[in-house]
Amino acid sequence: MAARDYGQYGGITRALELVGERWSLLIVRDLLVGPRRYGELAGGLARIPSNILAARLKDLQSAGVIRRVPHSRVIVYELTPYGRELEPAVLALGAWGFKALGDAREEQVITPDSMTMDLRTAFRSNVAASLPSTAYAARIGDAELFIRVDGPSLEVSRGDGPSDLTFAAGPDIRRLISGELAPEHAIATGVVEVLGGRGALLERFASTFHLAA
Template structure:
């Protein structure tokens, strides 16, 4: 395990960057906000990271108290990584960074990888209230846990139980909402987002 590098500055921002300033660390946090993940799943959803760098970052994050590693019970019997409470506190940091970086997205480049669940956290910023929301895009599906105080805030794939609301939209609409060029309310009103379900959350999304 590599020794932790430090800016050696008595500043909270510098201390924070001592822990999460290395390349890939915050993107690993982004993935683990979906809940426990196996190493192979993390590697698949972090295109461009080498196996050595990913392993090193995970060890550093475990040492620094941001993640833990545990073995799943049989028949899984695989190791998974998950955020600690301290690691989960990075959610608003990731949210703020995503909001700040929205202006930098521009047009999708030919070399840009994309995963449907990468839109989860930007959409989470656009939704209020509590409940389970399932989202369908051309690239795939993911679900959001609005108002979750602990545990995963989103997940890849369909919701594990019946969702309170389901949103269906095309990639262009989702990108516009993620880049804050279009509000979710206006997208629903304009017919660019289809909302289904019978919950209070669904009615709120339709009537706002």
């Protein structure tokens, strides 16, 4: 019997056999943001040993979840259509985990890909659909993201861009997203620092990105 064979027949059992190993879903999470080179995956998952990353990638390839493809003279990993079907499950798992998130420990970091997926998880397209298009330049921990909301559509990319609101925050931004902290109090207490644009737009951000804790 294989090490990951639970000896049971069922969909959840099979899913855990395919992506239940440690680090596997985080690799999937990062690839949901976009294709990544091996070094980019390693950089985004700084604590993963190289041999474990190689093994997980091999396992996910064998399962048909990811594939290696040439891109601009380099090899990248990307999700297959079958792998992309995991997105709703990953987003739902992120929303579930948010309820137990608590305060960040000193050694924990925010990566661009992890924050991108957290924003996708918290995005309320039904609310955004009734609001004007808005661009945010956000520095959240070590992640610098350009966030564009256009009706029910969300685009998140690394870097900067022309924005309606530029702000910086740390892990405590979860208190804004959960509704625990009102936007004006987030600014007053320094949880969010407005760097440019209209600070009043932080209320729009909080309405657009919301997850109840």
